[in-house]
Amino acid sequence: MKKSIFLLLFVLSFTITLMAQGYKVGDKAQDFELMNIDGKTVSMADYPDAKGFIVIFTCNHCPYSVAYEGRKIALAKKFESLGYPVIAINPNDSTIVPQDSFSNMVKRAAEKDFPYPYLLDADQTVFQQYGATRTPHVFLLNKESSDLIVRYIGAIDNNYENAKKASEHYVEAAIEALLQGQNPDPEFTKAIGCSIKIKKS
Amino acid sequence: MKILVSKLIKVSVFLLSFGAIAETQAQQVEVRILDFENFEPFLHKNNDTIYVINFWASWCVPCIKELPDFEKLNVKYADKNFKMILVSLDFKRTLDSKLIPFITEKNLKASVLLLHAPDANAWINKVNPSWSGAIPATLIYKNEFRLFHEGGYTYSELDKIVKPLIN
Numbered sequence: 408m409k410k411s412i413f414l415l416l417f418v419l420s421f422t423i424t425l426m427a428q429g430y431k432v433g434d435k436a437q438d439f440e441l442m443n444i445d446g447k448t449v450s451m452a453d454y455p456d457a458k459g460f461i462v463i464f465t466c467n468h469c470p471y472s473v474a475y476e477g478r479k480i481a482l483a484k485k486f487e488s489l490g491y492p493v494i495a496i497n498p499n500d501s502t503i504v505p506q507d508s509f510s511n512m513v514k515r516a517a518e519k520d521f522p523y524p525y526l527l528d529a530d531q532t533v534f535q536q537y538g539a540t541r542t543p544h545v546f547l548l549n550k551e552s553s554d555l556i557v558r559y560i561g562a563i564d565n566n567y568e569n570a571k572k573a574s575e576h577y578v579e580a581a582i583e584a585l586l587q588g589q590n591p592d593p594e595f596t597k598a599i600g601c602s603i604k605i606k607k608s
Numbered sequence: 609m610k611i612l613v614s615k616l617i618k619v620s621v622f623l624l625s626f627g628a629i630a631e632t633q634a635q636q637v638e639v640r641i642l643d644f645e646n647f648e649p650f651l652h653k654n655n656d657t658i659y660v661i662n663f664w665a666s667w668c669v670p671c672i673k674e675l676p677d678f679e680k681l682n683v684k685y686a687d688k689n690f691k692m693i694l695v696s697l698d699f700k701r702t703l704d705s706k707l708i709p710f711i712t713e714k715n716l717k718a719s720v721l722l723l724h725a726p727d728a729n730a731w732i733n734k735v736n737p738s739w740s741g742a743i744p745a746t747l748i749y750k751n752e753f754r755l756f757h758e759g760g761y762t763y764s765e766l767d768k769i770v771k772p773l774i775n
Binding site for chain 1 (some may be wrong): 699700701724728729732744
């Protein structure tokens with residue numbers, strides 16, 4: 408009996424550690440298949456010509472995410488034609504934050520005319536796999552051979568409050584580096600963000 | 609230069625009834641705005657006081673949920689070697705429209721300051737290297753004792769940490 412409890416605890420702690428890790432720069436990212444605001448599912452495999460992806464965990468309710476909406480739209484417009492489309496994913500559980508429900512995602516996307524897919528991580532597995540902890544949280548993926556390699560993790564730029572006052576444009580600089588065959592520097596940054604709202608089990 | 613802006617809301621209500629004057633002059637909400645350089649010393653006091661430093665925002669659902677527990681702890685140890693600072697990461701531009709009304713409405717007693725440091729990558733690791741940047745997050749320290757936690761706290765969890773540190 409004692410032994411089995413010990414074993415259970417061991418397995419549990421191991422699982423928790425695995426869940427908490429997520430991707431590091433250099434890791435291979437997995438594709439996903441998530442529902443878009445138009446009711447159709449989206450995978451990265453749907454973009455055979457892409458050189459990579461700007462995957463952004465974001466949501467409706469978080470003011471830090473909202474403050475970056477214009478910048479996300481600008482990134483999508485600038486980099487989709489250069490081979491790096493934006494894919495936005497809402498990881499939040501809407502029973503905790505109703506503003507982040509699927510119907511509110513549809514509404515917000517229409518209001519702001521998002522030029523990128525806005526997907527719902529309904530069973531909250533994708534954000535855990537990637538290791539996103541906050542919104543907004545960017546994972547820049549680069550297609551290398553047939554793999555998607557994580558090349559940058561972090562913030563869009565260095566001023567969440569005022570786009571005009573940002574002096575470092577991390578994601579833009581990272582893509583420019585990749586386009587020139589170099590690795591981004593910095594490859595990892597931190598930012599203040601809203602915690603991801605995880606469904607209570 | 610020290611960035612220090614004080615906001616003062618003064619509400620004076622004079623009531624005149626039956627020739628007697630009743631005066632209620634209560635609400636004064638002051639929120640200091642600090643950049644990281646001026647905030648950083650609060651992370652490194654070495655004066656036998658327990659510092660509970662909570663990073664939050666008035667729009668943050670889990671932060672608001674745990675605030676009453678922080679307030680309760682602050683009341684409990686008010687006359688002890690204990691100091692609580694609620695470090696708001698609200699936007700500076702919504703200080704008057706959101707943060708101050710929130711403090712007034714919730715009647716927060718613990719001291720609140722607004723950390724205006726939007727280049728967060730430059731300072732998050734200085735609070736604690738394990739912090740991803742998500743709020744709420746709390747640093748509890750006293751002299752060499754240091755405990756950082758990303759996520760929420762309940763009253764009993766907080767008290768379990770703080771109680772043994774009280775002189």
